[in-house]
Amino acid sequence: MISLKKPPAQAARAQLRVRGAQAADLEQVIDIDAGITGLRKAPYWAEILRRYGGARQQRFFLVADSGGRIDGYVVGDVRDWEFGSPPCGWVFGIGVRPDTRLGGVATQLLDAICDGFRRLGVDKVRTLLARDNHLILSFFRSQGMMAATFIPLEKDLD
């Protein structure tokens, strides 16, 4: 079964605002990511902020701000998709504080980035994640995402 913690109080969620990430948010974003993955990747997130932060065409790094506390983040961009497919929105990172799960934070983040994709004229959003990542897979499924028409492939490089 999917193990998710109880949602926070409604009052706390009411203050939530999704906005572009700023340098001052980075430490909290790194904390959230490290709490989920077990890896503290400060240089990676600094690079993400440099490339995706601010008002950049086709690139999004958004945070859920709850009165100064960052409850979650989402990162993505519009990609001119390979193999002949039209450009699509691509989400390659999303995370929320475990104590806010089931509170709608990730839904608001995904909605916001999808609004950004729509403004850029794309009508499809995609993502890719490990098939044993049940928690995030279930989240994307709950948002109406279905299996794509692509099959990810890999091989070991000798």
Added chain:
Amino acid sequence: MKLQKNTVLALYSVLEFAGRPGAQLSAAEIAGKYRMSPHHLAKVLRALGRAGLVRAARGAGGGYRFAGNPRRVTLMDVIELFENISAPKSGAGRRTARRAKAEVGAAAFEVEDAFGVVLAEIDEIAKATFRSITLETMLKLVERRRRS
């Protein structure tokens, strides 16, 4: 992964119950909707009851009520009650295969072994799909398809 009839009946039934939380539904009602044997379905519902997904309702008419959490119960949680989904690990598979190799000959074994890898890949994708879909998500999908 090919699902047995009981498993499919269980999935349909659980979705019926989850879609009407609090409602008391009889085996006959669900059996009628899905054109299945009430006797067959009764056995499935007892298994769902033992797993805590439905609860037998007392009183006039009997029946069952949903007792699970639709945001947490996945399709795989239901499937695992009726199917043995544990696949052999690759090492164990090879050990069995070594024995098979001696019996069927190396050439046939290699083809069968390679085909087994492809089937296992398909199986793993199917399992991941079932694990990622909760009852609530499934009910949303039903609703979307009803509206489209």
